[in-house]
Amino acid sequence: MKLGTYLQNKREKSGVTLKEMERGSGIKRSVIQIIEAGDLTQLPESKHTRFLIRKYADFLHLDSEQILERFEDEIPDTAAGKQKRNQKSNQDFQYLKKVLIGFITMIVVLFAVWLVLLQIGSQGDIFETKRVYETDEEVTESVAENDEDEAAEEEQPAEEAAEPAEEPAEKEPEEPKAEVKFVNREGNTLNYNVTAPKELTLELSGEETSWVSLTDDLENNYLYEESDGGTFEIDPEASVVSLALGNSTSFDIALNGAAVDNSQRGDTVTVYYQFNITRE
Known part of the structure:
Protein backbone atom coordinates (compact mmCIF):
# COMPACT_ATOMS: atom_id res chain seq x y z
CA MET A 1 0.00 0.00 0.00
CA THR A 78 16.00 16.93 -1.58
CA ALA A 79 19.50 16.78 -3.06
CA ALA A 80 18.31 18.14 -6.42
CA GLY A 81 16.66 21.09 -4.71
CA LYS A 82 19.84 21.88 -2.79
CA GLN A 83 21.86 21.74 -6.01
CA LYS A 84 19.48 24.20 -7.68
CA ARG A 85 19.73 26.60 -4.73
CA ASN A 86 23.52 26.43 -4.79
CA GLN A 87 23.50 27.10 -8.52
CA LYS A 88 21.19 30.09 -8.06
CA SER A 89 23.39 31.45 -5.26
CA ASN A 90 26.43 31.21 -7.54
CA GLN A 91 24.57 33.05 -10.31
CA ASP A 92 23.54 35.79 -7.89
CA PHE A 93 27.15 36.16 -6.73
CA GLN A 94 28.40 36.50 -10.31
CA TYR A 95 25.73 39.11 -11.06
CA LEU A 96 26.63 41.11 -7.93
CA LYS A 97 30.30 40.91 -8.90
CA LYS A 98 29.55 42.37 -12.34
CA VAL A 99 27.48 45.20 -10.82
CA LEU A 100 30.27 46.13 -8.38
CA ILE A 101 32.89 46.13 -11.15
CA GLY A 102 30.65 48.35 -13.31
CA PHE A 103 30.04 50.75 -10.41
CA ILE A 104 33.76 51.05 -9.59
CA THR A 105 34.58 51.63 -13.27
CA MET A 106 31.99 54.43 -13.45
CA ILE A 107 33.47 56.11 -10.33
CA VAL A 108 36.98 55.96 -11.83
CA VAL A 109 35.78 57.49 -15.13
CA LEU A 110 33.91 60.32 -13.36
CA PHE A 111 36.96 61.07 -11.23
CA ALA A 112 39.17 61.25 -14.33
CA VAL A 113 36.70 63.60 -16.04
CA TRP A 114 36.61 65.81 -12.93
CA LEU A 115 40.43 66.05 -12.93
CA VAL A 116 40.46 67.03 -16.63
CA LEU A 117 37.81 69.71 -16.10
CA LEU A 118 39.69 71.04 -13.07
CA GLN A 119 42.90 71.31 -15.10
CA ILE A 120 41.15 73.06 -18.01
CA GLY A 121 39.40 75.48 -15.64
CA SER A 122 42.61 76.46 -13.86
CA GLN A 123 44.36 77.21 -17.16
CA GLY A 124 41.48 79.24 -18.64
CA ASP A 125 40.55 81.23 -15.50
CA ILE A 126 37.06 79.73 -15.60
CA PHE A 127 36.82 79.59 -11.84
CA GLU A 128 36.51 83.10 -10.41
CA THR A 129 37.85 84.05 -6.99
CA LYS A 130 35.74 86.03 -4.53
CA ARG A 131 36.80 88.11 -1.56
CA VAL A 132 36.27 86.48 1.76
CA TYR A 133 36.32 89.67 3.87
CA GLU A 134 34.45 92.92 3.32
CA THR A 135 36.22 96.28 3.25
CA ASP A 136 35.76 98.81 6.03
CA GLU A 137 33.42 100.87 3.86
CA GLU A 138 31.20 97.87 3.12
CA VAL A 139 31.08 96.89 6.79
CA THR A 140 29.99 100.42 7.72
CA GLU A 141 27.19 100.40 5.13
CA SER A 142 26.01 96.99 6.29
CA VAL A 143 25.84 98.12 9.93
CA ALA A 144 23.89 101.23 8.98
CA GLU A 145 21.35 99.19 7.02
CA ASN A 146 20.89 96.84 9.99
CA ASP A 147 20.24 99.82 12.32
CA GLU A 148 17.56 101.17 9.98
CA ASP A 149 15.86 97.76 9.79
CA GLU A 150 15.81 97.43 13.59
CA ALA A 151 14.31 100.91 14.01
CA ALA A 152 11.56 100.11 11.50
CA GLU A 153 10.71 96.89 13.34
CA GLU A 154 10.40 98.76 16.68
CA GLU A 155 7.87 101.20 15.14
CA GLN A 156 5.55 98.37 14.05
CA PRO A 157 2.61 97.65 16.42
CA ALA A 158 3.10 94.80 18.80
CA GLU A 159 0.03 93.04 17.38
CA GLU A 160 1.51 92.93 13.87
CA ALA A 161 4.88 91.74 15.14
CA ALA A 162 3.39 88.92 17.18
CA GLU A 163 3.34 85.60 15.39
CA PRO A 164 0.29 83.38 15.67
CA ALA A 165 0.67 80.51 18.11
CA GLU A 166 1.15 77.11 16.54
CA GLU A 167 -1.81 74.81 16.76
CA PRO A 168 -1.18 71.67 18.82
CA ALA A 169 -0.51 68.59 16.74
CA GLU A 170 -3.40 66.20 16.41
CA LYS A 171 -3.04 62.99 18.34
CA GLU A 172 -2.81 59.82 16.29
CA PRO A 173 -5.83 57.57 16.73
CA GLU A 174 -5.23 54.63 19.01
CA GLU A 175 -5.27 51.14 17.51
CA PRO A 176 -8.55 49.27 18.20
CA LYS A 177 -8.05 46.78 21.02
CA ALA A 178 -8.88 43.07 21.07
CA GLU A 179 -9.76 40.78 24.00
CA VAL A 180 -8.29 37.27 23.82
CA LYS A 181 -9.40 34.49 26.23
CA PHE A 182 -8.06 30.92 26.36
CA VAL A 183 -10.88 28.31 26.16
CA ASN A 184 -9.32 24.83 26.16
CA ARG A 185 -6.75 22.52 24.64
CA GLU A 186 -7.65 19.60 22.36
CA GLY A 187 -4.54 17.52 21.65
CA ASN A 188 -2.05 19.92 20.08
CA THR A 189 -4.75 22.52 19.32
CA LEU A 190 -5.24 25.58 21.59
CA ASN A 191 -8.67 27.22 21.31
CA TYR A 192 -9.28 30.92 22.05
CA ASN A 193 -12.30 33.26 22.00
CA VAL A 194 -11.50 36.69 20.55
CA THR A 195 -13.62 39.84 20.85
CA ALA A 196 -12.37 42.43 18.34
CA PRO A 197 -13.47 45.26 16.03
CA LYS A 198 -13.64 44.91 12.24
CA GLU A 199 -9.98 45.91 11.98
CA LEU A 200 -8.07 42.89 13.33
CA THR A 201 -4.30 42.48 12.97
CA LEU A 202 -2.38 39.32 13.91
CA GLU A 203 1.29 39.79 14.76
CA LEU A 204 3.88 36.98 14.80
CA SER A 205 7.43 37.37 16.10
CA GLY A 206 9.89 34.49 16.28
CA GLU A 207 13.46 34.13 17.45
CA GLU A 208 14.17 31.82 14.48
CA THR A 209 12.41 30.70 11.29
CA SER A 210 9.75 28.00 11.37
CA TRP A 211 7.13 26.55 9.06
CA VAL A 212 4.00 28.73 9.48
CA SER A 213 0.47 28.27 8.11
CA LEU A 214 -2.12 31.05 8.65
CA THR A 215 -5.65 30.68 7.15
CA ASP A 216 -9.28 31.56 7.94
CA ASP A 217 -12.73 30.06 7.40
CA LEU A 218 -13.16 32.13 4.20
CA GLU A 219 -10.28 30.14 2.62
CA ASN A 220 -7.93 33.12 2.77
CA ASN A 221 -4.30 32.02 2.93
CA TYR A 222 -2.20 34.70 4.65
CA LEU A 223 1.04 32.72 5.06
CA TYR A 224 2.20 29.23 4.07
CA GLU A 225 6.00 29.02 4.20
CA GLU A 226 9.03 29.20 6.46
CA SER A 227 9.03 32.57 8.26
CA ASP A 228 10.22 34.36 11.37
CA GLY A 229 6.99 36.34 11.72
CA GLY A 230 5.19 39.40 10.38
CA THR A 231 1.98 41.45 10.61
CA PHE A 232 -1.21 40.27 8.88
CA GLU A 233 -4.56 42.08 8.48
CA ILE A 234 -7.38 39.56 8.94
CA ASP A 235 -10.45 39.64 6.65
CA PRO A 236 -13.21 41.64 8.45
CA GLU A 237 -15.73 38.89 7.61
CA ALA A 238 -13.62 36.00 8.95
CA SER A 239 -14.96 34.32 12.11
CA VAL A 240 -12.33 31.58 12.55
CA VAL A 241 -8.57 31.98 12.10
CA SER A 242 -6.28 28.90 12.13
CA LEU A 243 -2.55 29.12 12.84
CA ALA A 244 -0.02 26.26 12.72
CA LEU A 245 3.53 26.70 14.05
CA GLY A 246 6.20 24.08 13.44
CA ASN A 247 8.34 25.50 16.26
CA SER A 248 5.91 27.27 18.58
CA THR A 249 8.34 27.63 21.50
CA SER A 250 10.22 30.42 19.70
CA PHE A 251 7.14 32.48 18.69
CA ASP A 252 4.98 35.14 20.34
CA ILE A 253 1.48 35.99 19.07
CA ALA A 254 -0.58 39.19 19.48
CA LEU A 255 -3.99 40.35 18.20
CA ASN A 256 -4.29 44.14 17.87
CA GLY A 257 -1.42 44.39 20.32
CA ALA A 258 -3.01 42.03 22.88
CA ALA A 259 -0.56 39.21 23.65
CA VAL A 260 -1.90 35.64 23.36
CA ASP A 261 -1.41 33.49 26.48
CA ASN A 262 0.93 30.63 25.43
CA SER A 263 1.30 29.07 28.88
CA GLN A 264 -0.96 26.15 27.91
CA ARG A 265 1.28 24.95 25.08
CA GLY A 266 3.92 23.62 27.52
CA ASP A 267 6.96 22.15 25.79
CA THR A 268 5.01 21.05 22.69
CA VAL A 269 6.96 21.96 19.56
CA THR A 270 4.25 21.79 16.88
CA VAL A 271 1.11 23.65 18.05
CA TYR A 272 -2.13 24.59 16.28
CA TYR A 273 -4.10 27.68 17.31
CA GLN A 274 -7.79 28.29 16.58
CA PHE A 275 -9.14 31.80 17.20
CA ASN A 276 -12.97 32.04 17.27
CA ILE A 277 -13.71 35.72 16.54
CA THR A 278 -16.69 37.80 17.65
CA ARG A 279 -16.88 41.27 16.07
CA GLU A 280 -17.94 44.25 18.18
Whole structure:
Protein backbone atom coordinates (compact mmCIF):
# COMPACT_ATOMS: atom_id res chain seq x y z
CA MET A 1 0.00 0.00 0.00
CA LYS A 2 1.28 3.46 -0.90
CA LEU A 3 1.75 6.22 1.68
CA GLY A 4 -1.00 8.42 0.21
CA THR A 5 -3.55 5.60 0.14
CA TYR A 6 -2.62 4.61 3.70
CA LEU A 7 -3.14 8.16 5.04
CA GLN A 8 -6.38 8.65 3.11
CA ASN A 9 -7.80 5.38 4.50
CA LYS A 10 -6.87 6.45 8.05
CA ARG A 11 -8.55 9.84 7.58
CA GLU A 12 -11.73 8.38 6.12
CA LYS A 13 -11.96 5.70 8.82
CA SER A 14 -11.64 8.46 11.43
CA GLY A 15 -14.58 10.27 9.80
CA VAL A 16 -12.50 13.40 9.12
CA THR A 17 -13.43 15.40 6.00
CA LEU A 18 -10.97 17.32 3.85
CA LYS A 19 -12.30 20.61 5.24
CA GLU A 20 -11.87 19.41 8.84
CA MET A 21 -8.38 18.15 8.05
CA GLU A 22 -7.45 21.49 6.45
CA ARG A 23 -8.74 23.53 9.39
CA GLY A 24 -7.36 21.29 12.13
CA SER A 25 -3.92 20.52 10.68
CA GLY A 26 -3.24 23.86 9.00
CA ILE A 27 -2.40 22.08 5.70
CA LYS A 28 -4.06 23.49 2.58
CA ARG A 29 -6.63 21.26 0.91
CA SER A 30 -4.67 21.16 -2.36
CA VAL A 31 -1.57 19.92 -0.47
CA ILE A 32 -3.63 17.27 1.36
CA GLN A 33 -4.92 16.00 -1.99
CA ILE A 34 -1.36 15.83 -3.39
CA ILE A 35 -0.23 13.81 -0.36
CA GLU A 36 -3.16 11.40 -0.62
CA ALA A 37 -2.61 11.04 -4.38
CA GLY A 38 0.88 9.74 -3.57
CA ASP A 39 2.86 12.06 -5.89
CA LEU A 40 4.96 13.82 -3.24
CA THR A 41 7.25 15.34 -5.88
CA GLN A 42 4.39 17.73 -6.76
CA LEU A 43 4.49 19.42 -3.33
CA PRO A 44 5.42 23.15 -3.36
CA GLU A 45 8.62 22.44 -1.39
CA SER A 46 9.89 18.85 -1.31
CA LYS A 47 12.12 19.65 1.68
CA HIS A 48 8.94 20.12 3.80
CA THR A 49 7.56 16.65 2.96
CA ARG A 50 8.48 15.11 6.32
CA PHE A 51 7.09 18.12 8.19
CA LEU A 52 3.74 17.91 6.34
CA ILE A 53 3.48 14.12 6.88
CA ARG A 54 4.07 14.67 10.62
CA LYS A 55 1.34 17.35 10.77
CA TYR A 56 -1.10 15.07 8.91
CA ALA A 57 -0.33 12.10 11.19
CA ASP A 58 -0.37 14.14 14.42
CA PHE A 59 -3.87 15.46 13.67
CA LEU A 60 -5.13 11.86 13.27
CA HIS A 61 -3.16 10.79 16.40
CA LEU A 62 -0.93 8.45 14.38
CA ASP A 63 2.74 7.57 15.01
CA SER A 64 4.40 9.91 12.48
CA GLU A 65 7.92 8.53 12.97
CA GLN A 66 6.75 4.97 12.36
CA ILE A 67 4.92 6.08 9.20
CA LEU A 68 7.99 7.94 7.87
CA GLU A 69 10.19 4.90 8.53
CA ARG A 70 7.72 2.53 6.89
CA PHE A 71 7.34 4.63 3.73
CA GLU A 72 10.91 5.98 3.61
CA ASP A 73 11.31 4.97 -0.06
CA GLU A 74 8.48 7.31 -1.12
CA ILE A 75 9.95 10.45 0.49
CA PRO A 76 11.50 12.55 -2.33
CA ASP A 77 15.23 13.24 -2.17
CA THR A 78 16.00 16.93 -1.58
CA ALA A 79 19.50 16.78 -3.06
CA ALA A 80 18.31 18.14 -6.42
CA GLY A 81 16.66 21.09 -4.71
CA LYS A 82 19.84 21.88 -2.79
CA GLN A 83 21.86 21.74 -6.01
CA LYS A 84 19.48 24.20 -7.68
CA ARG A 85 19.73 26.60 -4.73
CA ASN A 86 23.52 26.43 -4.79
CA GLN A 87 23.50 27.10 -8.52
CA LYS A 88 21.19 30.09 -8.06
CA SER A 89 23.39 31.45 -5.26
CA ASN A 90 26.43 31.21 -7.54
CA GLN A 91 24.57 33.05 -10.31
CA ASP A 92 23.54 35.79 -7.89
CA PHE A 93 27.15 36.16 -6.73
CA GLN A 94 28.40 36.50 -10.31
CA TYR A 95 25.73 39.11 -11.06
CA LEU A 96 26.63 41.11 -7.93
CA LYS A 97 30.30 40.91 -8.90
CA LYS A 98 29.55 42.37 -12.34
CA VAL A 99 27.48 45.20 -10.82
CA LEU A 100 30.27 46.13 -8.38
CA ILE A 101 32.89 46.13 -11.15
CA GLY A 102 30.65 48.35 -13.31
CA PHE A 103 30.04 50.75 -10.41
CA ILE A 104 33.76 51.05 -9.59
CA THR A 105 34.58 51.63 -13.27
CA MET A 106 31.99 54.43 -13.45
CA ILE A 107 33.47 56.11 -10.33
CA VAL A 108 36.98 55.96 -11.83
CA VAL A 109 35.78 57.49 -15.13
CA LEU A 110 33.91 60.32 -13.36
CA PHE A 111 36.96 61.07 -11.23
CA ALA A 112 39.17 61.25 -14.33
CA VAL A 113 36.70 63.60 -16.04
CA TRP A 114 36.61 65.81 -12.93
CA LEU A 115 40.43 66.05 -12.93
CA VAL A 116 40.46 67.03 -16.63
CA LEU A 117 37.81 69.71 -16.10
CA LEU A 118 39.69 71.04 -13.07
CA GLN A 119 42.90 71.31 -15.10
CA ILE A 120 41.15 73.06 -18.01
CA GLY A 121 39.40 75.48 -15.64
CA SER A 122 42.61 76.46 -13.86
CA GLN A 123 44.36 77.21 -17.16
CA GLY A 124 41.48 79.24 -18.64
CA ASP A 125 40.55 81.23 -15.50
CA ILE A 126 37.06 79.73 -15.60
CA PHE A 127 36.82 79.59 -11.84
CA GLU A 128 36.51 83.10 -10.41
CA THR A 129 37.85 84.05 -6.99
CA LYS A 130 35.74 86.03 -4.53
CA ARG A 131 36.80 88.11 -1.56
CA VAL A 132 36.27 86.48 1.76
CA TYR A 133 36.32 89.67 3.87
CA GLU A 134 34.45 92.92 3.32
CA THR A 135 36.22 96.28 3.25
CA ASP A 136 35.76 98.81 6.03
CA GLU A 137 33.42 100.87 3.86
CA GLU A 138 31.20 97.87 3.12
CA VAL A 139 31.08 96.89 6.79
CA THR A 140 29.99 100.42 7.72
CA GLU A 141 27.19 100.40 5.13
CA SER A 142 26.01 96.99 6.29
CA VAL A 143 25.84 98.12 9.93
CA ALA A 144 23.89 101.23 8.98
CA GLU A 145 21.35 99.19 7.02
CA ASN A 146 20.89 96.84 9.99
CA ASP A 147 20.24 99.82 12.32
CA GLU A 148 17.56 101.17 9.98
CA ASP A 149 15.86 97.76 9.79
CA GLU A 150 15.81 97.43 13.59
CA ALA A 151 14.31 100.91 14.01
CA ALA A 152 11.56 100.11 11.50
CA GLU A 153 10.71 96.89 13.34
CA GLU A 154 10.40 98.76 16.68
CA GLU A 155 7.87 101.20 15.14
CA GLN A 156 5.55 98.37 14.05
CA PRO A 157 2.61 97.65 16.42
CA ALA A 158 3.10 94.80 18.80
CA GLU A 159 0.03 93.04 17.38
CA GLU A 160 1.51 92.93 13.87
CA ALA A 161 4.88 91.74 15.14
CA ALA A 162 3.39 88.92 17.18
CA GLU A 163 3.34 85.60 15.39
CA PRO A 164 0.29 83.38 15.67
CA ALA A 165 0.67 80.51 18.11
CA GLU A 166 1.15 77.11 16.54
CA GLU A 167 -1.81 74.81 16.76
CA PRO A 168 -1.18 71.67 18.82
CA ALA A 169 -0.51 68.59 16.74
CA GLU A 170 -3.40 66.20 16.41
CA LYS A 171 -3.04 62.99 18.34
CA GLU A 172 -2.81 59.82 16.29
CA PRO A 173 -5.83 57.57 16.73
CA GLU A 174 -5.23 54.63 19.01
CA GLU A 175 -5.27 51.14 17.51
CA PRO A 176 -8.55 49.27 18.20
CA LYS A 177 -8.05 46.78 21.02
CA ALA A 178 -8.88 43.07 21.07
CA GLU A 179 -9.76 40.78 24.00
CA VAL A 180 -8.29 37.27 23.82
CA LYS A 181 -9.40 34.49 26.23
CA PHE A 182 -8.06 30.92 26.36
CA VAL A 183 -10.88 28.31 26.16
CA ASN A 184 -9.32 24.83 26.16
CA ARG A 185 -6.75 22.52 24.64
CA GLU A 186 -7.65 19.60 22.36
CA GLY A 187 -4.54 17.52 21.65
CA ASN A 188 -2.05 19.92 20.08
CA THR A 189 -4.75 22.52 19.32
CA LEU A 190 -5.24 25.58 21.59
CA ASN A 191 -8.67 27.22 21.31
CA TYR A 192 -9.28 30.92 22.05
CA ASN A 193 -12.30 33.26 22.00
CA VAL A 194 -11.50 36.69 20.55
CA THR A 195 -13.62 39.84 20.85
CA ALA A 196 -12.37 42.43 18.34
CA PRO A 197 -13.47 45.26 16.03
CA LYS A 198 -13.64 44.91 12.24
CA GLU A 199 -9.98 45.91 11.98
CA LEU A 200 -8.07 42.89 13.33
CA THR A 201 -4.30 42.48 12.97
CA LEU A 202 -2.38 39.32 13.91
CA GLU A 203 1.29 39.79 14.76
CA LEU A 204 3.88 36.98 14.80
CA SER A 205 7.43 37.37 16.10
CA GLY A 206 9.89 34.49 16.28
CA GLU A 207 13.46 34.13 17.45
CA GLU A 208 14.17 31.82 14.48
CA THR A 209 12.41 30.70 11.29
CA SER A 210 9.75 28.00 11.37
CA TRP A 211 7.13 26.55 9.06
CA VAL A 212 4.00 28.73 9.48
CA SER A 213 0.47 28.27 8.11
CA LEU A 214 -2.12 31.05 8.65
CA THR A 215 -5.65 30.68 7.15
CA ASP A 216 -9.28 31.56 7.94
CA ASP A 217 -12.73 30.06 7.40
CA LEU A 218 -13.16 32.13 4.20
CA GLU A 219 -10.28 30.14 2.62
CA ASN A 220 -7.93 33.12 2.77
CA ASN A 221 -4.30 32.02 2.93
CA TYR A 222 -2.20 34.70 4.65
CA LEU A 223 1.04 32.72 5.06
CA TYR A 224 2.20 29.23 4.07
CA GLU A 225 6.00 29.02 4.20
CA GLU A 226 9.03 29.20 6.46
CA SER A 227 9.03 32.57 8.26
CA ASP A 228 10.22 34.36 11.37
CA GLY A 229 6.99 36.34 11.72
CA GLY A 230 5.19 39.40 10.38
CA THR A 231 1.98 41.45 10.61
CA PHE A 232 -1.21 40.27 8.88
CA GLU A 233 -4.56 42.08 8.48
CA ILE A 234 -7.38 39.56 8.94
CA ASP A 235 -10.45 39.64 6.65
CA PRO A 236 -13.21 41.64 8.45
CA GLU A 237 -15.73 38.89 7.61
CA ALA A 238 -13.62 36.00 8.95
CA SER A 239 -14.96 34.32 12.11
CA VAL A 240 -12.33 31.58 12.55
CA VAL A 241 -8.57 31.98 12.10
CA SER A 242 -6.28 28.90 12.13
CA LEU A 243 -2.55 29.12 12.84
CA ALA A 244 -0.02 26.26 12.72
CA LEU A 245 3.53 26.70 14.05
CA GLY A 246 6.20 24.08 13.44
CA ASN A 247 8.34 25.50 16.26
CA SER A 248 5.91 27.27 18.58
CA THR A 249 8.34 27.63 21.50
CA SER A 250 10.22 30.42 19.70
CA PHE A 251 7.14 32.48 18.69
CA ASP A 252 4.98 35.14 20.34
CA ILE A 253 1.48 35.99 19.07
CA ALA A 254 -0.58 39.19 19.48
CA LEU A 255 -3.99 40.35 18.20
CA ASN A 256 -4.29 44.14 17.87
CA GLY A 257 -1.42 44.39 20.32
CA ALA A 258 -3.01 42.03 22.88
CA ALA A 259 -0.56 39.21 23.65
CA VAL A 260 -1.90 35.64 23.36
CA ASP A 261 -1.41 33.49 26.48
CA ASN A 262 0.93 30.63 25.43
CA SER A 263 1.30 29.07 28.88
CA GLN A 264 -0.96 26.15 27.91
CA ARG A 265 1.28 24.95 25.08
CA GLY A 266 3.92 23.62 27.52
CA ASP A 267 6.96 22.15 25.79
CA THR A 268 5.01 21.05 22.69
CA VAL A 269 6.96 21.96 19.56
CA THR A 270 4.25 21.79 16.88
CA VAL A 271 1.11 23.65 18.05
CA TYR A 272 -2.13 24.59 16.28
CA TYR A 273 -4.10 27.68 17.31
CA GLN A 274 -7.79 28.29 16.58
CA PHE A 275 -9.14 31.80 17.20
CA ASN A 276 -12.97 32.04 17.27
CA ILE A 277 -13.71 35.72 16.54
CA THR A 278 -16.69 37.80 17.65
CA ARG A 279 -16.88 41.27 16.07
CA GLU A 280 -17.94 44.25 18.18
